[in-house]
Amino acid sequence: MKAIALLVASALVGDAAAAHIGSLRVTHRDGDYTVSAVMVLEASPAAVRAALTDFAHLDRLSPAIVESRLIRQTPDGPLVYTRSRACVGWICRQLRKTELVTLGEDEIVAVAFPEQSNVEHSVTRWRFAAEGDGTRVEWSSELDPAFFVPPLIGPALVKRALRREAEAIAVGLERAARALAEPPMREPAGPDPDG
Numbered sequence: 001m002k003a004i005a006l007l008v009a010s011a012l013v014g015d016a017a018a019a020h021i022g023s024l025r026v027t028h029r030d031g032d033y034t035v036s037a038v039m040v041l042e043a044s045p046a047a048v049r050a051a052l053t054d055f056a057h058l059d060r061l062s063p064a065i066v067e068s069r070l071i072r073q074t075p076d077g078p079l080v081y082t083r084s085r086a087c088v089g090w091i092c093r094q095l096r097k098t099e100l101v102t103l104g105e106d107e108i109v110a111v112a113f114p115e116q117s118n119v120e121h122s123v124t125r126w127r128f129a130a131e132g133d134g135t136r137v138e139w140s141s142e143l144d145p146a147f148f149v150p151p152l153i154g155p156a157l158v159k160r161a162l163r164r165e166a167e168a169i170a171v172g173l174e175r176a177a178r179a180l181a182e183p184p185m186r187e188p189a190g191p192d193p194d195g
Contacts, residue, residue, distance in 0.1 A: 019174040020041075032144045033142070037138075037140075041135050043134060043178045048135045050180045058082060062165060080101050098112065098117050100113070119143060121144040124141040125141075139166070
């Protein structure tokens, strides 16, 4: 039993250690928070793109994402709804965004509609390119929440939460991309009727 637990633990550590964040920066200015990261993932660019556009399962990217769904396809791109649980210290809020997603060959940009979200402004950009056997991902997200953030300690707590979220996304995105890239398991063959 201990051997099984040790194998599961080492597999989880190995999986988490594969995603590498080369740089991570979080800034705050005039109510706007910006997080930018460069990550190298052990998955192909096609698999990374597939994970980022699997709109019904964006919760696989981060434990903070509670719900996601494609609302409809528009001439300009998919309209996607996400609901996340954002916790800053002891204060938790639901972050709801309806975003127009623009899909490029090596870039995805999501812009929130403030009138259908609880943000004043939100733009997220994903750029990805092959690097060795994996993918280099440049991620940036600008966010101006429409809810109150305590001015004295709030920005520092939000920055820390965004840093943790970036790290979780690197691991979650790699895990989701690798799962999408793996061939589906075949069901075992039944008994031969001719026997």
